[in-house]
Amino acid sequence: MYIEIEPQSEVPIYMQLAQQIMEGVANGQLLPGSPLPSGRAFAADLGMNMHTVNKAYHYLEEKKIIEIIPKKGVFIHADGLREATAEEKERIEQELRPILAEALCLKLSKEEMAQMIEKLMRNIQGGVK
Structure with missing residues (x-):
């Protein structure tokens, strides 16, 4: 890697x-x-x-x-890839909140944000920076 x-x-x-x-x-x-x-x-x-x-x-x-x-x-870790716990989901949500607030201040649409997330997921899963 x-x-x-x-x-x-x-x-x-x-x-x-x-x-x-x-x-x-x-x-x-x-x-x-x-x-x-x-x-x-x-x-x-x-x-x-x-x-x-x-x-x-x-x-x-x-x-x-x-x-x-x-x-x-x-x-x-053997559980490095696992289903998120309720606490982990809550933590991720809290970490995303300020990013989402900034995106909304920049008037990014829901569709644009969804496209960004999809692109990032494809890049990460495909090993692309």
């Missing part, structure tokens, strides 16, 4: 890494049980600080996308 970090982005580097790993899971490039490099090795490969990788890993671990097993390694 190819990871592309944009240092000039407003999105923190750890979040860019976490998002790209999630996309890898979503599009099937990273399957449940697949190993990921150690934080130290991944940081060296990507030319970034080990703490940045660890922050991304802990973020993904909280979301049950990855599993960190002491003395064994980091793996895509």
Whole structure:
């Protein structure tokens, strides 16, 4: 899987890494049980600080996308692809709310927003940036 970090982005580097790993899971490039490099090795490969990788890993671990097993390694969680719980659906809804409010301020129509979502889903599932 190819990871592309944009240092000039407003999105923190750890979040860019976490998002790209999630996309890898979503599009099937990273399957449940697949190993990921150690934080130290991944940081060296990507030319970034080990703490940045660890922050991304802990973020993904909280979301049950990855599993960190002491003395064994980091793996895509067996439940990395799963049905969302009611709490997870509520969290996603709350995270989308400000984006939707901005879209409405920009007078994007429901159809335009639906097209954007469809396009993004196709891109993620097809592994396209």
